[in-house]
Amino acid sequence: MFLFGDRPFWWVHESGYYSQAPAQVHQFPSSCETGPGSPSGHCMITGAALWPIMTAVSSQLATRTHSPWVRVIPSLAYCTFLLAVGLSRIFLLAHFPHQVLAGLITGAVLGWLMTPRVPMERELSFYGLTSLALLLGASLIYWTLFTLGLDLSWSISLASKWCERPEWVHVDSRPFASLSRDSGAALGLGIALHSPCYAQVRRAYLGHGQKIACLVLAMGLLGPLDWLGHPPQISLFYIFNFLKYTLWPCLVLALVPWVVHTFSAQETPPVRSS
């Protein structure tokens, strides 16, 4: 039940503490999150996702510099950025401070635990089954609790009720949107890692210029792809969301590097052997 925290933007109205003198709260387009408040998803996901980057940069610096001050820069940047994310979540009334703290700690622990365990060498069936287990497991828990009288969508109703503007209640903040995203990404990771494009690029060496080209091309493709796939019907949205996030790892890990590698290999004149 501790995962069911209220968010401040609806709690001020629902708690009854301010029934005598109604509180005026200022909301923002990103205040109206529809999931439960505890722990903060932004802090947790950002903390977990940046952990491997922070540790990789730290170890690079450790091998290249002897200054202990330089080596702590990645950790300081990590903490400062997360602090900013956490403060912004509180400022927006999306969270109470303890929910942000719980998100920060959970994110760092997840990053620390999962970084050495990224499944890169597993069979495609492993990724497919992981995706299926996520989808079926969460749906089963949802419908079982729903049948027992516990509606896990309670937070969507409260967010919709107390959000200042209906257009600020984003459908992609719903818990099932996260589920379709994560299960799609798990499947996409497997497809990408087992694709012929990835098999070619993993043996190739990409120079700095090619890496920058990959980044630019990936950003250029992911932007429009993110914009697509917002059908008004909720079940269609989940299906589109799943497909979109299945495609993302395929683009980023396999297709884009393959295109850049193939294209730039044609541009580079072959090295003559003496």
Ligand SMILES: O=P(O)(O)OC[C@H]1O[C@@H](O)[C@H](O)[C@@H](O)[C@@H]1O
């Ligand atoms: O709990 P917060 O900080 O408002 O973050 C909510 C977000 O948390 C993320 O974990 C989810 O993937 C998003 O879909 C969701 O919008």
